[in-house]
Amino acid sequence: MTRIERTVDVLIVGAGPAGLAAGAELAAAGAGRIEILEREQEPGGIPRHCHHSGFGGRFTRGGMDGPAYARRSAAAAVRAGAGLRTGVTVTGWAGPRTVETTGPGGLERITAGAVVLATGARERPRSARLVPGSRPPGVHTTGELQQAVHLYGQRIGTRAVVIGDEPVAHAAVDTLRAAGVHVVAVVTDRPAAPLRVRQRLPLLTGATVTGLTGRTRLSGVSLRHDDGRTTTLRCDTVVFTGDFVPDHELARRGGITLDPGTRGPAYDAAYRTSRPGVFAVGNLLHAVERAGVAADEGRAVAVSVLHRLSGTDEPFGGGRPLVVDAPLRWVAPNLTGPGGARPLGDRFVLRTARRLSRPLLVVSQDGRELHRQRLLLPAVPGRPFHLAAGWLDRVDPHGSPVRITAL
Amino acid sequence: MTVTITTAGEPAAGGADGTYDVTVVGAGVVGTAIARELAGYRLRTALVDASDDIGSGTSKANTAILHTGFDAVPDSLEARLVREGHHRLTAYAARTGIPVERVGALLVAWDADQLALLPRLLAKAGRNGYHAARIIGADELEKREPHLGPGALGALEVPDESIICPWTTPLAFATQAVRAGVHLHLNCRVLDVADEPGVHALTTSRGMLRTRYLVNAAGLYADEIDRLLGHEVFTVTPRRGQLIVFDKLARELVGHILLPVPTAAGKGVLVAPTVFGNVLLGPTSEELDDRTATGSTADGLHLLRERGRRILPALIDEEVTAVYAGLRAATGQEDYRIQEYPTQRYVAVGGIRSTGLTASMAIAAHVTGLLARTGLELGAPRRLPPVTVPNLGEAFPRPYRRADLIAKDPAYGTLVCHCEHVTLGEIRDALSSTVPPRSLDGLRRRTRAHGGRCQGFYCGAAVRALFEEAQE
Ligand SMILES: Cc1cc2nc3c(=O)[nH]c(=O)nc-3n(C[C@H](O)[C@H](O)[C@H](O)COP(=O)(O)OP(=O)(O)OC[C@H]3O[C@@H](n4cnc5c(N)ncnc54)[C@H](O)[C@@H]3O)c2cc1C
């Protein structure tokens, strides 16, 4: 098997908002030869098929639809001087900072001074959620639905049930309606939220999906309500939304330590992973944030990568892991360091498994309290909330992991 | 030889008088194997199936193990055909490119009672003509399978148990049969069989089909066909097996097929690698009366996860790629129900429960012998055209890793399904192959496209577009 051997200064895997922003920033900083590899034919990542507005950086929030945002991000990276190659997939590792690729031009082995992983996240499909029943056509994730409707103009069905109640579920509803599909219900297992602003949604709360029926085509979704009642919603389409998981295959195949909470690479405020010279940004780290956050991280990683390239980076491993107690699910970044570095926006991102009304967040290490902070709003599953990072300089670099508890 | 596959219209096109010499009902792994064997003679053969694809019944949903037959009921027909089938299919797979990995099995004893049973199982293997098995202790077991749950006391090692691709096996059989001149009629359900002088007149969902000899390989419906010929010998009671497929990233957790010590209730739940690089957990064993109940259940999945947690604790934390269920054609007898009826020019191939993939080629040779005994003139054997099936096996070079292929055609370097690394070239090849898929599911079984961890989040729409384009 002949592979073309090449070297670049920085190799970025994934041309979504995070990877493109990293490429643009690094190229503008004159970091040398920057190459962004994207396995899809078009760059842009998830926004390529998000045909709703709500994309943009800090200053243009709400401004653009996804495809426009994707085009703009790709153009900015190329304009800055980053090399962007689409239709090229990174298939594995051949060394600490050497990857193997497949593309129509053949097989390559590319070695880089620094590697930035920006491989994004995906929604857990029905099978991964262990929803029993038959396996008829008509079962999708939002990602598949959006591509089918917006990129391929495919016919979907006539009556749909949407599972999940995160922002992405609302995007799925919009896409279904745009495709002329009647949305029968949006189903969530969460209890009805008090004081919830009612949307134009047929929302069913406190209901769990217990099975799918149908042979040649989906015919129904069976539910169990919190009060024990069971029902079957008649439909020919079901969309499983939200429930994101980082696309961590490459990280894992490279032996990079994962955080058990996020399931993305464990990382610190400089986006360093356990493998020296390999950085990670975007939804790979914390499924899922808004595109603007992913892009901000892409820009922020440039500083760390430049340190790495010029040999002025601090050694990895000085940081302490951050751990959360249930019902908190994860915190990102999930390592302290390097030195007194603070995370993006001087705050940590957290997720909860269950709704908490105005929780008190307590940060401690070895029984010593470092920080406490009352949230002003409820914390709800599927949405990020934040913890200020001001306590980082009180962390004992030789102590146990830092623990975050919600009271 | 011209290729004849029909999906609509009258199925009869069997030579001048419109009568086939032999018709095989059922294009599962058994029926396709029989059709392929018959294609080795100058006969007018038809292969008919009620569904729109070959191998879409029980044959698409099993545990994909190429058994040695070490634990079969000694001296049964099944024991002989499994043993012989193992050898035949191993050799055939090497010729045609069906992926097979000889990973070996470990029959793990989890308590003293099970440990005490191992010598008896070893002796049984010997009576089945299998002599390479041996008993290993807890230490060696731990070395071989470091991720095994706590408490395993020892194991019976069966080095020749292998894993095989369940989808390209019937595909290879069907492709070779069709290329050699067998007529394949799909969407063609046999509804009735009438007796005309010297001929069976089959009423099918597509019209009449006449055949001098009849082979019934209808799987879960073999008893119904049998009844159409006047026999009341067996009744198929579907025995459902639910399975969970874990992510490819779990593959390194397990080296062998990990079998439980069998009990009266059957072979039990196993953990096994697949040739696609995943890990399989299952199957359950549930007696049902609905022959279409191929759905999974919450109880079934719960039970599997409980069993799996004991066998390989780390497995349960891995992502699940797929869940499916298959139905074994149990008949209340611990053996195949293969029976020839000379006066009727008919062979029934029933009760091919849980070993049919392994035994398929041996069953085919056996059935062909029975047809000859029933009066069918086979004539001189002839060579079959060689076939090669696409390689879906992770242990062998897939197209996305082949510089030579990509240099000739960049479509083999263009990935469409990212989780499974399926290329545009492979999808095009499948869509224009001798026995093309007629559904996305069929395409998945030929290429794995859409069958990976994301289940279409990335590639679903693109794969559907390619499929629909090819249907125009
Ligand atoms: C349905 C939906 C609606 C959304 N709506 C909004 C919204 O309105 N506003 C908003 O701000 N955000 C929204 N988001 C979130 C936003 O899309 C993400 O935050 C953003 O795309 C994350 O960027 P990323 O670069 O980390 O990952 P991605 O956009 O997922 O990009 C990752 C890229 O890496 C590529 N890749 C992966 N592995 C490899 C490999 N091995 N080789 C080569 N390439 C690889 C992928 O093909 C992909 O293009 C939405 C997300 C979804 C799913």
Ligand SMILES: Cc1cc2nc3c(=O)[nH]c(=O)nc-3n(C[C@H](O)[C@H](O)[C@H](O)COP(=O)(O)OP(=O)(O)OC[C@H]3O[C@@H](n4cnc5c(N)ncnc54)[C@H](O)[C@@H]3O)c2cc1C
């Ligand atoms: C859970 C499970 C695990 C298994 N594991 C293994 C294993 O590891 N190794 C192994 O060797 N075997 C295994 N098996 C067994 C193996 O899968 C079966 O023995 C084999 O697939 C049976 O093939 P078949 O051709 O007889 O039946 P099928 O594949 O069911 O084919 C029968 C065909 O007949 C057609 N048909 C039915 N009625 C009619 C009609 N009236 N007219 C026209 N067509 C009709 C159907 O459409 C179908 O395509 C397993 C089975 C199960 C269920």
